[in-house]
Amino acid sequence: MTTLGAPTSTRPAPAGEAPRGTGLIHRVSAKWRSPWRPPYVLAGITIAYLFWSLAPVLIAALFSFNSGRSRSVWQGFSLRWYLTDPDLSVAHDPSLRTALVHTIVLGVLTTLVAVPLGVAFALGLDRWHGRLPSGANFTMLLSFVIPEITLAVALLYMITQLATPFTLGTTAQVVGLVTFQLSYPVVIVRARLLTIGKQYEEAARDLGASAVGALRRVLLPMLAPAVFASAVLVFADVIDDFVLVRYLSSDASTETTSIKIYNTARGAPTPALNALATLMLVASLAVILLGWWVFRRLTRGEQAGGGLEAFAGQV
């Protein structure tokens, strides 16, 4: 952070200014110019922004409970599009059900692969210095910032042009998602490693633990909150993924909810689509809130290392 010189003013200090009038306009303007007034404008913009940002989603969720087919005219409350409609509801339309299940499957599989891989990678990069590891770190960060469509197209053509041992479908989707998500656990765990410092591991080694023993019995338990947070983050991100999952899907059986929404939103969808989206929304929020609660419990007694914002993946 740069240290700025004190800004010099060309105006005399306002403290010396006497109010020159007592009319309403002067009073309002004096109040407006008071350095201690609440930031009305900023508060107004923030409230307007939050409304604009969240109200459309809430309205979409609301219309998933509509009893009619319309997604914009309210015809009464029902669970028709979730449960009771015999053909079109999420519970009875096989394509919607497949999408829901497949999304969760991808989330679980990707988390199970990406988190251990990323944690090991982070631990490795933390204790190995040189050109190769910093190149690997660079490549990993590049895979994180590169537009997703680039990675998706590259993997698609690798699978179709080379004789890879797997074809398009669930495996390809998991491979792509792991590659794209790998940097979350790496970056989060490395940040946590810096917070922990070297001394605990060194003490364990001095007291006779092997390298693996010190890692397993001292460092990994201390890393648990970071590992957990990155797992939650990866899962929540994967179940919302669209670009990779779409290019690497094989057929309707490997479509996820986001592909389903993309394919049908501009057709004439029923509120069942809104119901599907709402279920995914609830799933994401539940995972995040549960994750945050557990994270808080795990890090209890510590100085808050990362608040809620650590859960948005902006590390």
Place this chain on the structure above:
Amino acid sequence: MTTRGPGRARSGRARRADGGHRSGFFGAILSLPGIVWLVLFFVVPAYVVLALAFGTIDPIFRSQLPAWNPMHWSFTQFDFVFSHLVGPNGFFGPPVVRTVVYVTIAMALCLVISFPVAYYAARHAGRWRGLVLALVLAPFWISYMMRMLAWVNLLSNDGLVNRVISLNGLLPFQVDWLNGRASTVIGGLVYGYVPYMILPLFAALDRISPSMIEAARDLGAGRVATFRRVILPMSTPGVIAGLVLVGLPMLGDYFTNDLLSNAPQTAMLGNLINLAVSSPGQAGQASALVMLLVIALLIPMLLYVRSTARGQDVRS
């Protein structure tokens, strides 16, 4: 970027004082799976794209012949793309220009919207800070497609927006929002990506010590002068990070456009890539377009990666 905490205080500690080699070997073993993974599923695919982009087309079967050997690279695909950027057959030109224009406007709007919100959340929210932050972050965990679906519902011909502006059918107003309107696409991009800018801005503004601002005010700077001469310069890293974070995904975006416009007159670079990927036998063209996207983004990406990597090094 938002990582705060006691780690900083220890940043000066020398870490390689103990035998670096001993832990280096263990580190190499631990990072091996990650390195192998990245080589197999990031470096190799990238090379496949290169080989396809520099490859040729089989004259009989019209299929792609990737050029695996760099000695055999041909510029056929790039010639094709470049020759169709401008001129009478320039069907690639307008989408590319549109991409630049739309993304620039959308990035500017994102900045204008997110700066006051981030500033309020970071400095003035008081006891509402946690709530404001949670609501600002909520879009991160709501599927992008659901957020776009919400707008498709709202902007459809019988949607709420049209009902409101026509006073529920009283006025003969109806705007065909979802049919190739640039404003809808730009609005959708802003709506989709603005949270990615608020967060780095929040982090940057949160780090400015309040005493800096108080000092500026005490020394006679007004609100505007304080903003221009103290807050803005100190938040520049956050502004740049935010612009990169919203700009990169916007440039490769095609689904916002497909959902909110679905018309060729608003097609962007991402739509060109998506179209080439979806058409059989155009793998080479898709690869060339992807390469162009990467080349165009190389400088901002490298800047971002370098600042992130340097941040890690400084802290380690």
